Amino acid sequence: MAHGTQMRRHLCGIQTAWTDAGEATEAVAAVAAILDRGGVGHLIVFFSPAYEVETLTAALAAQFPGVGLTGCSTSGGISPAGSIDRGLVAIAFPRQGFRIVSGVLTQITRLDVEGAASTVRGLRRTLDHGRSDGGSGHRFALSLIDSLANAEETVVSAVAWALDGIPLIGGSAGDDLAFRSTVLIHDGQVCRDAAVILLVETDFPIRIFKSDNFEPTNRRFVVTAAREEERRVTELNAEPAAREYAMAVGRDPENLSTMSFAAYPLAVKIGGEYYCRSISRVEPDGSMTFFCAIGEGVVLTLAQPRDIVEATRAELESLDEALGGLDLVIGFDCVFRRLDAESRQVRHRIADLYRRYGVVGFETYGEQYRSMHLNQTFTGIAIGRAERP
Structure with a gap:
């Protein structure tokens, strides 16, 4: 757990700052005081749902005039000093070495797919026109999505199509497992039922990645009844969903909890x-609501955990080696991974790894990777230390 307000300047010029201040205005003032604001071109913030979001947005606009601003509410922040259960994490991108354009997709519960694709293509054209030297830097896209709109799959497929090969990573906004209100901000506006898309071009070497710590068992379930628009499964194998799942994991259906779902996720096989x-919650009628789209006829496989610390270490070591040293990792980490790590009493070991490799980001209600919306995964963008010759 990180305390107070701290800041780190990374070799690529990105500054990261974090605070556990309890009130929005105080948090923004603390971060603004510690950052060198002169060369900042874009600021991304991940913030506690306890903050009054209109106050936060106004304070950011006042403290960072002329700077692009994007952000979302979380179920916990990740800073280079460790996890932040409440507070604000800021990533300040310099104008030098990074070119960033951003846009917002609105009314994503009824997404206009062609309109969304058109917005993303417009961002690509803007990035192309902004090149001063005609060179091609390394590009990636970041997505922040209002998770309570239940629209990630539609958004991600539309955006990935329009990106035409630019890799996408991102996370779904959280609210400390309350499931009441997740929110985004974009250039001084508070956005709900929305997705914010950033296109980034950088002079520094990058890698996108995804990591999880589960492997499939032989236990399978067929979704035999579902309310797809609600992501709700009422029957598995023609039995009440919660009861069938509880029997498979050796739990009482009445005592299924977020810890149960974190320890025993379900998986779907796509392309090998x-x-x-992941299951979000059990409903009073014995049905189960999921974090991802789910439909009748889908075959789900019960997964079992591997060592979360070793799986995470292997991923970060591999990135470190591939990039000739990690400077910074912008990470999107499922909140269920934290719950699983807590239940196994290894959260401090994960935090140590994140500190060692400079991971900054937030705990999500879902992760995006290329054209996929995932759960119980750690996705992100790794930025290397060396400038490409």
Whole structure:
């Protein structure tokens, strides 16, 4: 747990700052006081849902005039000093070495797919026109999505299509497992039922990644009844969903909790790979609501955990080696990974790894990777220390 307000300047010129200040105006003032604001071109903030979001947005606009601003509420922040259960994490991108354009997709519950694709293509054209030297830097896209709109799959597929090969990573906004209100900000505006998309071009070497710590078992379930628009499964294998799942994991259906779901996720096989489909909650009628789209006829496989610390260490070591040293990792980490690490009493070891490799980001209700929306995964963008010759 990080305390107070701290800041780190990374070799690529990005500054990261974080505070556990309890009130929005105080948090923004603390971060603004510690950052060198002169060369900042874009600021991303991940903030506690306890903050009054209109106050936060106004304070950011006042403290960072002329700077691009994007952000979202979280279920916990990740700073280079460790986890932040409440507070604000800021990533300040310099104008030098990074070119960033951003846009917002609105009314994503009824997404106009062609309109969304058109917005993203417009961002690509803006980035192309902004090149001063005609050179091609390394590009990636970041997505921040209002998770309570239940629209990540539609958004991600539309955006990935329009990106035409630029890799996408991102996270779904959280609210400390309350599931009441997740929110985004974009250039001084508070956005709900929305997604914010950033296109980034940098002179520094980058890698996108995804990591999880589960492997499939032989236990399978067929979704035999579902309310797809609500991501709600009422029957598995023609039995009440919660009861069938509880029997498989050796739990009482009445005592299923977020810890149960974190320890025993379900996975779907797509193109030879397994992807987690985490359960959000059990409803009073014995149905189960998921964090991801789920439909009748889908085959779900019960997954079992591998060592979360070793899986995470292997991923970060591999990135470190591939990039000739990690300078910074912007990470999107499922809140269920934290719950699983807590239940296994290894959260401090994960935090140590994140500190060692400079991970900054937030705990999510879902992760985006290329054209996929995932659960119980750690995705992100790794930025290397060396400038490409």
